[in-house]
Amino acid sequence: MARAGYMIPMLLGKLTKKPVTVMYPYEKLEPFKDIRAKIKFDTNLCIGCGICARDCPSGACYMVDIPNPVDKKKKTPHFDLDMCTFCGQCDESCPKDAIKLTDEYELAHFKRGELIVK
Amino acid sequence: MADPIVDRVKSSLGSMALNIENPRLHRIYATVPREQIVAATTALHKEFDTRYICVIGARDIGDNIELVYPFALEKEERLIVLKTLVPKSDPNIDTISKVIPGAVLYEREAFEMLGVNFRDHPQMEILFLPETWGDKGNPLRKDWTDPRKAEGGEQ
């Protein structure tokens, strides 16, 4: 019993539905709980073990020659969010919970290097 | 638990199989000499109607290249893997695409990536690599180096 216009009732039903999209900069969607977004790094907890840099799949996390506040002989990690894929592996690998993921997802910026979390 | 399918594989391969392993349910590994790969495939095809080849995998193990031919059995619900070694000094093997037509593409992939030559293959040509690849080597061999590195170009 094929007939054209089988979708008309569904079409009419959708008329009363409010739009799925929102006018973004003026109206914002609430980020979900436990969303993976900008990294927050606490230097005072870091022991400079370098596991985060070893596990990072995209090379966004790397160790730099800045003495670690906790252990002066060790290095400190930097997180270049331009390269980050927000998988959260560093958060999971960190033995001291120095790395946290926040829900700050608006990361557009004007200059390169502005998004390096130190 | 003895798997009756393993016995059937054993009896159909006969003396061709150098070694049969059954590490877990659904997996049967059999090693055959490279001269008998077509005979072994034909024997399995007759016994189980192995119409479906999953992939032909190849890897570089020192002086040899290991080829694996996993066949998925539709009714028996097993994966039979035929393994064979091809020496790098003489990387030739017969094609199985006469028995299993679906193997054509996978053999070409093994050809370009590891330099295994399949004799009597209908179309032994580069598949994934760009047409301008030329003789830059077989990228999945362990001793392969990026030619762009030697030229000092950008990687």
Added chain:
Amino acid sequence: MAEVTIPIGPIHPALKEPERFMITIEGETVVAADVRIGHIHRGIEKLAESKTYIQNLYLTERICGICSFTHTTNFSQATEEILGIEVPKRGVYLRTIVNELERIHSHLLWIGVAGHEMGFDTLFMYSWDDREIVQDLLEIMTGNRVNYAYNTIGGVRRDMSPEIAQKALKAMDKLEVAMQKYIDIGLNEDTILKRTQGVGVLSPADARRLTAVGPRLRASGIKYDVRKADPHAAYDEVPFEVITSDTHDVHGQYVVRALETLESIKMVRWMVTNLPDGDYRVKTPRKVPEGESFSRTEAPRGEDIHWLVANGTDKPERLKIRAPTYANIANVAFNLKGAHIADVPMIVAGIDPCMGCMDRVIIIDADKKTQTVTDEAGLWKFANDWYANGGKK
């Protein structure tokens, strides 16, 4: 009538991903089709050899944007098999739930793409709207919409709280109502029937010969599903039916996918209600002992295979990936021959091609003299002649 060869692609408005079709037409009928696909080969297999297992989890996730989870499941399963680790029941169930949610979103996406290809954009808009339900659920569960980063070696990375379980059950109820509508539309709406019935007919014998996988194979009437044939994750405990169709055409694929989605909704509901208690992951060592394993999963598009060889270090020795589109592209080239030119997008879209998975493939599967099915020897001869003449006929 004169023959004309038309190139479609690599970049073409009708194609979603880079691929190239050289289609020779005589009048309105395609007489030869040369498919050249995968201008996006990324050398993932080589790259995987230089990364650790943890990094490879995220690398395999990026093989495909739609069926990313099936690749990580495969990779984790292969690694766990070599390590000899038993994943806790809860972890296995959560993994299976996300796998099925991925199937739902992928099939809804396909219904949208198919609607778009047949010029039925209303269906495209509505099915993608309903897809948001499952996308939101995936985001709540895993933390991201597409590359979920949910799997890890030894389980999954997040637990499912009771609130999320409630949300999942509610979302499944909503989706079931929506899916019933799409099944209804697919079976009755004239636009769909006229564009899909009798298009891209692949007989069971041809499907076997050309190693079709997934919904394409089941639409050809062959009851084969890796979830049943090689039960991985929790599929040996979850009740479900394997859907097949006996029409062998693109409409059969629509029906198979739509009913499969309904089946997946039931599976998710069953798993969420029967979710076992306990741990959801175990700690695993970074170094993997020597060994090898074949892991197979049923991706939304068909069977996906990873062959992993470990050498005792923290990096794999070899990782071979066979994505479903690679196996399915042979039957597309076969089906294009003899088709009406307007049906070409429909046939290509029929297998739900995922070029990112497949890399680069060239197939010559054409015989210009006749439109009937030729035997393999004939095809070989044709291909040999074609190349001997430098690509001319």
